[in-house]
Amino acid sequence: MTVDRRRDELNAIAWNASAPADVLLRLLHQEAIEAWHAFSVRGLPDEMVDVVAAHPDPRVRAILAESFSASGEQRGRLADDPDRRVRLMLALAPKPFRGTIPPLPLLAQRRLLDDPDPHVRSAAADCDDFDPRLIAGLAGHAEASLRKASCRHWSLLSEGDRDRLLHDPDDGVRLRARRMACRDDARWTGVLLESGLDASPRQDVIQYGAMTTALAEQIAAGDDAWERRVLALNTRAPLDVVRKLADDPEHSVRLAVSVRPEFSEAERAAIDFTVGPSDRLPPVDWVRTCEDADVLRDCARSSHTWLRRSAAFAEHLPADAVELLSHDDDHAVRLLLCERQPTVDGEVVLQTYLECQVITKSLLLAHPNFPVAGLADRFADDPDPMKRAVAAQDPGIAVDVLARLLADDDSYVSSAAAVHPALPLDLLLGACDNRDTATSALRNPGLPPEIMHERLDALGVPR
Template identity: 35%
Template sequence: MAPEPISESAGPAERRLVGVALNPAAPVDVLLRLLADGPPAVRMALARDRVLPGPVVDAIVAHPDGSTRGSFAENPYADPEQRARLVDDPEYRVRGRLAGEPRTDDVCMPRPLPDPTVVRIIETYESDLLWELNRLVSPGLRRAMPTHSSSKVRIMGVNASSWGSLTPEAREALSADPDPDVRDAVAASRHSYERLRDPAAVREALPGHPCHAHTHLLMYGALAPDVVAAALPRHAWLIALNAGLPPETVALLAAHPDPKVRTRVAARPDLGPAERGALAVDPEPAVRLAVSVHPALTEAERAAIDYEVGQDTSYGHSPVYDPESLPGPEDIRPLALSAHPLLRRRAARLPNLPADLVAILADDPDLGVRVLLGQNHPDAPAALLLRCFLEYTGCDRWHLTGHGNFPRTGLARFAGDGDPAVRRLALLDPGMAGDVADRLTRDPDPQVRADAARHPRLPRDRIAALLDDQELARWAAANPALPVATMYALTAAAEQAQS
């Protein structure tokens, strides 16, 4: 990950120190000196943007500067157990950065904090620091929240949306909880849940103007016929997402004049046979495509629909945070073997796709299937990953290179490619010739130049020359081939300049 952009006024000296801070070959004592005496931008890059050895982590956790500790709280490369050491930090801003999601880059995805740390945050942090915490809670802790030994955790685990999924036993226990604050939270959640399922209460609460509450009630509330009739002219697209509609309303929406409404209705699992048949011959291509993947259709019925699957611009990484939410093999196989590309794409996203199906989908004729498989499956083969990178130019393209199976040997052959991203790919090859890396430091693309400046096969005289380059000084200083003696000299020179 690159550090934050350095001010244009920063000179080569500060840029070089940022590079040394990010250099994977920098000795621990150099890193500790930078941490103790480096400028703020250097300390931030060191604390936030790289894997750190244990002694440096110890020094950051004990560092007197809250901004430095806060930068480490956002470090996605650090083990979550290391970041968790900041849970009782005395500064509000550090605790706030720990309670939020860590930063991400093209290949590094955030990992949740340990469950005991999350519990500690819930129990001790100010309430305004908890609004982002839901995204960091592990699936196991989330399921355990309503019955957790901590009353504050139980309160956080009970809300109107979760109340309906609780077992009768759990509801009864929470309603009789010994903590009055938990009982109050339970009463409020139960009240909201029950009102959302009461058509009269929804009618009474429905605002007369568009707003968040208006949208929420139309999408999730129990709607009386008169409420539906009044909202249909302007808000049919919202009502179409409401899972509790009676069949007659679903049929009415399936014949709606707006194709966007019909497209939404086509995805409803409760769509009747008559509506499915009508939408299968809808004049709008998007509607026919939407209904063609309906779970009630057979493969023969899908094949009879005149649909067309386009090549989307984005096939990104879709991390699965709860493995228990994944479908089982009996549900995955029909998707993977379907003639419909969209269903095969659904299967390709699943990290638990069986090995025999991985082999089949790795050679799928659909680009989306191949790329989604490469982006999301832990056993995606090397040949597929490289093919995906070369053929796909959309969102999360570089994420493919972070896969453990992505090939590196032989990539230097792409150094002359017309696509800057593919030339950058060539710089992942550890065996690239030094003269090629040298040439790429003069590439027209700035990211290619930066990657070339830190390639370990770059000749040392070129590395030395780039240390005085305003643009590439930090990347040259981050090159693991930079002599350790030079790292010491750069650090000492900066310390002398400050004294």
């Protein structure tokens, strides 16, 4: 057996949702180290959490520290771990893709902020999941890195704390404080832009800082197209100055001007810009964070593709705007809508999945409205292997149809069938021994625990 196949089979068993604790505990042996990452993502039974938290190997305890699925209380048990690396992993906090984790208990957060190791304290202070009041309370801390972190919660700081941070003896603290202050005070924007900032922080100041007319005109007349672009995106920049950039020679600048919130549809249409189907554009900030349903409706109705894509991101998008965008002729709008809005009609999610070409398309299968019922009747005999594979998502699929899909010449289809919980045991065992379907079959929740143990025996994992 190749190294890659061995790793894949270990991971498959680790990911099996029905694997009992005694199987999972075997995978904590050094011989199964390739599967440990799975435990940072999947849920773990309480019995296993207890073992991991008390395990003598700090690498195993780190699995719990960086777990996406463990509760804050479970992870918080490691706040006093004897190994600094475990506490550092806990302070850094896991960052699941398009997901959140439950925060650590306040007591655990305080322990990490008071940790004897400076790297742990600094990581804890920079953690976005920690209570903002605790982080703001570091404004007077003796350590510069912790004072710097307190600036993230500028609105919670007193005027006295803000003034001290703006004139802090540490360069990094002063810079962070002034970058926060400039969002409401154009004086600090000017000070920062005159201080010789590197390109990235300078662009951040231009995009988000309060802006006088004179300073905005100076940037607009400059040779740096990227700075003109971020100026146009700055909703605090004077509109009269930004309007002049509507005829900028650089397309990226004109495109940024075209999404100003003050513009009418006619004004946007008068600007020379294009948005192509494959153009990757981040959501426009003022649209993404908007809470006004009427403004979001306007964005959803806009002829401007970037505004419609950005509206699809918005947490407060009203139901009628969701419905409108679900029929949008831009695939990226529909994809973003399905990724971000839980109320999208199931048929829209299905069709978007079938049309999708991005590597994250499988996430759409977990959409709450994905229409799994009846997929076998619709797609089991379709000439398109993608559709035959999706037929295996049907919980009511007939056994004979499932068997036919398992024997499909396309490995994507057969693998999709191999993981279906209704697969008869004899077919499931056969799939475990087929190199094309073994990885999927070992993830099948109908796989008997004794078969999991036998496979771990064969893979050299101790009992």
